[in-house]
Amino acid sequence: GENVEQHPSTLSVQEGDSAVIKCTYSDSASNYFPWYKQELGKRPQLIIDIRSNVGEKKDQRIAVTLNKTAKHFSLHITETQPEDSAVYFCAASPPGAGSYQLTFGKGTKLSVIP
Amino acid sequence: NAGVMQNPRHLVRRRGQEARLRCSPMKGHSHVYWYRQLPEEGLKFMVYLQKENIIDESGMPKERFSAEFPKEGPSILRIQQVVRGDSAAYFCASSPGGEVGYTFGSGTRLTVV
Numbered sequence: 481g482e483n484v485e486q487h488p489s490t491l492s493v494q495e496g497d498s499a500v501i502k503c504t505y506s507d508s509a510s511n512y513f514p515w516y517k518q519e520l521g522k523r524p525q526l527i528i529d530i531r532s533n534v535g536e537k538k539d540q541r542i543a544v545t546l547n548k549t550a551k552h553f554s555l556h557i558t559e560t561q562p563e564d565s566a567v568y569f570c571a572a573s574p575p576g577a578g579s580y581q582l583t584f585g586k587g588t589k590l591s592v593i594p
Numbered sequence: 595n596a597g598v599m600q601n602p603r604h605l606v607r608r609r610g611q612e613a614r615l616r617c618s619p620m621k622g623h624s625h626v627y628w629y630r631q632l633p634e635e636g637l638k639f640m641v642y643l644q645k646e647n648i649i650d651e652s653g654m655p656k657e658r659f660s661a662e663f664p665k666e667g668p669s670i671l672r673i674q675q676v677v678r679g680d681s682a683a684y685f686c687a688s689s690p691g692g693e694v695g696y697t698f699g700s701g702t703r704l705t706v707v
Contacts, residue, residue, distance in 0.1 A: 486636075512694055523685060523698045524637065569636050573694045580627065580692040581650070584636030 482507040484572050486585025493560050494593050501588045503570035504552040510572040512579070513553045515544060518567045518587075527568075528555070560592045596620075598688050598699035599668075606705045607676045615671040615702045619688030626669040627696065628654075628661060631683040642692070643669060649692070676706045 483506040493499050505513075514529035530537045530544045530553065537544050541560075546553040557564055567589050571582040599618040607613050619626050624645050629637040639653040643663035654661065658676075663669040673680055683703045687696040 484636075514695065521703075523700045526695065526697070529695060571636075578650075580625070580642055580689075580694060581639050581653075582629075582637070582694055584638070586636045587634075 482510060482572055482574065482583040484570060484583050484585040486570050486588055488588060489586065490589045490591070492591045492593060495560060495562060497560055499555075499557045499560055499564070499590055499592075501555045501568055501570070501590070502552060503554070503572075503585050504550075505572045505583075506551070507572070507574055508548075508551060509574050509576075511575045512573045513544070513546060514571050514582070515542075515555050516569045516571065516584075518569065520566075524569060557590075560590075562592050562594050565590055565592045598686060598697055600684075600686055600699035600702050602702060603700065604703050604705070606707060608707055609677060610675050613673040613676050613680070613704055615673075615684050615686075615704070616668040617671070617686035617688075617699060618668040619686075620697070623688035623690050625689045625692050625696075626663050627687045627689075628669075628671050629685045629687070629698075631685060631701075633682070637685060640671075644692075673704075676704070678706050680704060681706045 486503045511532035516524035518524045543556045567587045570585045628640040631637045641661045642650040658674045660672045683701045685698045685701045687698045689696040
């Protein structure tokens with residue numbers, strides 16, 4: 481089955497700096513890669529996603545890049561703000577019959593220092 | 595649209611008791627997914643259900659755990675004879691069809707004492 485590795489496990493940045501979180505996946509057939517943000521005690525919220533026919537996607541201060549050859553994808557947050565502090569999870573899902581199932585990384589705890 | 599509703603938000607059970615977690619999907623959604631999140635971990639898939647059918651329960655422990663999604667009413671995740679290791683946050687999500695990009699509910703945090 482799919483295996484998703486996520487790094488780093490913790491990340492501290494100064495407010496205004498950029499943050500980058502990286503994930504690798506094992507199943508080359510996976511074609512959907514979402515990122516979730518989870519604040520303490522709350523539900524994971526989808527913040528951005530990318531499909532394997534696209535190399536990069538951007539939404540305001542958040543961007544995701546995908547390298548299918550290397551089987552890795554990254555989340556980039558620019559101009560970080562204290563409210564960006566949360567745990568971020570990457571995930572992957574395969575095409576076809578199993579496309580409903582997400583495999584998650586273990587998460588990155590991002591702390592933005594004012 | 596109220597979103598995916600889960601209750602209770604917090605549930606405390608003594609070892610050996612039963613835990614029943616409920617999930618009401620978004621209006622018009624007939625597909626429900628349950629995930630478990632252990633402390634300091636990512637979410638792990640447990641089971642995928644459609645109305646009156648279990649489609650994939652490959653992530654669910656073989657014993658003590660069961661899930662249903664009846665024709666009427668919420669989806670239920672049932673854990674019998676709970677043990678300390680069952681303490682976790684249980685999230686459900688729903689979709690109109692069997693695809694990802696779904697929205698999670700607020701979760702039920704189960705604590706076994």
